[in-house]
């Protein structure tokens with residue numbers, strides 16, 4: 577792995593059914609850098625993110641990373657009966673976080689729906705809860721699949737500032753996005 581990189585992927589290929597989604601893909605992520613994955617629906621952005629997260633095996637090539645990651649997929653991963661407080665408390669316990677889940681929920685604008693079960697939360701409230709997981713433990717690499725989906729203007733600003741803080745700390749972010757990029761992204765990878 578080339579010195580100082582957070583992630584380096586070389587010769588990555590993905591095949592789904594009869595279709596080659598991408599091949600020979602090279603990608604690297606440096607500390608303090610954000611990378612935006614672009615491409616039309618079905619081009620393989622989620623597939624690539626899952627490979628980078630180690631959740632899916634590439635057909636060719638390999639992924640090397642030098643640190644732990646947070647992965648945020650399309651689905652928010654909140655159970656129907658689970659409240660934001662319970663969700664963040666659960667993950668705080670699993671990851672050994674010393675931070676207050678309630679404090680994080682509040683900072684994500686979830687003070688009011690803190691004890692509302694997942695099935696009754698709005699899409700934006702579920703997304704804010706899922707994003708709260710990123711704050712429970714510091715991890716240098718954030719892999720985010722369309723993280724701005726369902727967020728209102730204030731939520732978008734909030735996430736943009738969280739990403740800016742992550743980069744400021746020397747972390748890196750790879751995000752699949754449609755539409756405009758509400759944070760300073762240094763490079764784009766187009767699929």
Ligand SMILES: Nc1ncnc2c1ncn2[C@@H]1O[C@H](COP(=O)(O)OP(=O)(O)OP(=O)(O)O)[C@@H](O)[C@H]1O
Pocket residue numbers: 592593597615616617618619620621622623624752
């Ligand atoms: N496990 C799987 N088995 C078969 N096909 C799959 C599998 N996972 C993804 N695909 C297919 O691979 C293609 C790429 O899917 P992917 O979700 O990576 O695209 P995407 O670029 O993230 O799309 P979108 O912008 O719609 O989110 C799609 O045609 C999808 O149906």
